[in-house]
Amino acid sequence: MKVPFSPPFIDQDVINEVLSTLESGWITSGPKVKALEEEVCKLTSVSHTVCVNSWTSGAILVLKWFGVKEGDEVIVPAYTYSATALAVIHCGATPVMVDINEDFTVDTSKIEQAITNKTKVIMPVDIAGWPCDYDAINELVNAPSRIKVFNPESEKQKQLGRILVISDAAHSIGATYKGLQSGNLTDITIFSFHAVKNITTAEGGAICLNLPESFNNDEEYKLMKLFTLNGQNKDAFTKSQAGGWKYDILFAGLKVNMPDICAAIGLAQIRKYNDLLLVERERVARRYQNFFSQYSFFQLPILEDKERKSCFHLYALRINSISEEKRDLIIESVTKTGVSVNVHFIPMPMLTVFKDRGYKIEDFPIAYDNYSREISLPIYPQLTDDEVDYICTAILTSYKKVIQSND
Structure with missing residues (x-):
């Protein structure tokens, strides 16, 4: 797929x-x-x-x-x-x-x-x-x-x-x-x-x-x-x-x-944002939440609390206790299944234009920690439930593959 x-x-x-x-x-x-x-x-x-x-x-x-x-x-x-x-x-x-x-x-x-x-x-x-x-x-x-x-x-x-x-x-x-x-x-x-x-x-x-x-x-x-x-x-x-x-x-x-x-x-x-597009994005996000909440090694994004509600632009999944290098290996494995994922974002101090201006990622430890463990999953109205389930399986399988091969 x-x-x-x-x-x-x-x-x-x-x-x-x-x-x-x-x-x-x-x-x-x-x-x-x-x-x-x-x-x-x-x-x-x-x-x-x-x-x-x-x-x-x-x-x-x-x-x-x-x-x-x-x-x-x-x-x-x-x-x-x-x-x-x-x-x-x-x-x-x-x-x-x-x-x-x-x-x-x-x-x-x-x-x-x-x-x-x-x-x-x-x-x-x-x-x-x-x-x-x-x-x-x-x-x-x-x-x-x-x-x-x-x-x-x-x-x-x-x-x-x-x-x-x-x-x-x-x-x-x-x-x-x-x-x-x-x-x-x-x-x-x-x-x-x-x-x-x-x-x-x-x-x-x-x-x-x-x-x-x-x-x-x-x-x-x-x-x-x-x-x-x-x-x-x-x-x-x-x-x-x-x-x-x-x-x-x-x-x-x-x-x-x-x-x-x-x-x-x-x-x-x-004109159809609130009644269709936003509703469908939430459907996808909630389906991800239901799946990944079963596993303690995944850190789920917050979608809603007493004060805020997301518009579900990205599903920013993080993986606990993992290095940037292992995260990259997981992405490589997921990509081989046909699922396109992304990372949001590479912190600005890691980019050449800002490093050349003296910014250092060491000064922003939480930014780096979030980045090093984050994988953005597909989320858009056209995704079917079967496709979401396929993505979930691809992430879980790739995680286990990378972790087990490095243990």
């Missing part, structure tokens, strides 16, 4: 939505993007969403909007995909990495220790669709002692008056924390709509605005929309209307807008 890791969900509704875009004669940013923004707002209960062409470009846009520059610091977990820190580097600032908790969420106590008068932003990451402890993070940035050391330099920083919290929710659309949807938990949330995500636009992302009362979210939405189009005061759709050719460039923006042809895919998916 061949089981791919994460194929996109493409049904007839997706195909029809894309075809309608092609037939409309309008494929770049236009009405489909606006409709997707409205659907994200509806799902998350935020007032404004800006769609962009990737999570990474969305993060760069927000950091630049906030005035993050050379000499500034942005606190990020060491355990995340490289884009979290690369976005900071692209703005000229320094990513300050901190360790994580055993459940993959960033360690708030480490954040507190890392804050300096150069800290402009904290960017927690919801690994696998599991939300961070946002109350603790939000309380931290609003503490009088932390506000006192905040050194605002840009107009937006002075307007906020404290460290900005950006949720890296690339994995967590549809997750909940204390009854609130992801997207509605921090000042700004950025989702990813990459091909492997719960909702995809092939490539894409969305910025959800939840700024405090000192901001007019409607005005910030309009500003960020300009930012996605090189700072141009008219989008291509407006310019195409009769007499609408004349435009101005108001500031040095970016070119990171999402096109309608991509938005169409996500639009068809998000």
Whole structure:
């Protein structure tokens, strides 16, 4: 049996939505993007969403909007995909990495220790669709002692008056924390709509605005929309209307807008997300839980507790008392059965671009421990129960094969 890791969900509704875009004669940013923004707002209960062409470009846009520059610091977990820190580097600032908790969420106590008068932003990451402890993070940035050391330099920083919290929710659309949807938990949330995500636009992302009362979210939405189009005061759709050719460039923006042809895919998916796609992902995750809970040598991911519920983006299985080398042998064995698995993630300090900047994995022991024992299993709506059972058997058999051959 061949089981791919994460194929996109493409049904007839997706195909029809894309075809309608092609037939409309309008494929770049236009009405489909606006409709997707409205659907994200509806799902998350935020007032404004800006769609962009990737999570990474969305993060760069927000950091630049906030005035993050050379000499500034942005606190990020060491355990995340490289884009979290690369976005900071692209703005000229320094990513300050901190360790994580055993459940993959960033360690708030480490954040507190890392804050300096150069800290402009904290960017927690919801690994696998599991939300961070946002109350603790939000309380931290609003503490009088932390506000006192905040050194605002840009107009937006002075307007906020404290460290900005950006949720890296690339994995967590549809997750909940204390009854609130992801997207509605921090000042700004950025989702990813990459091909492997719960909702995809092939490539894409969305910025959800939840700024405090000192901001007019409607005005910030309009500003960020300009930012996605090189700072141009008219989008291509407006310019195409009769007499609408004349435009101005108001500031040095970016070119990171999402096109309608991509938005169409996500639009068809998000309309059935809560009632179908999320339900089916949970079915797969619960079936894994039922199987792996029988064995003490597996460490299961948390799917739900009294405060949080995952959106089941990844099933991050860990294996107790095993080395990185043995984990790799297990993956090799599983792959031979036709099952594609993955690892999320290689901690950033282990990657050349960050090692060359002086980051050391030895400074992040929990991040390394989680990584060294983790295997991400396939989880998507199209998986049948028989396929899930086959994956479970492949993991168990490969585990026993590797452990027994090394005993």
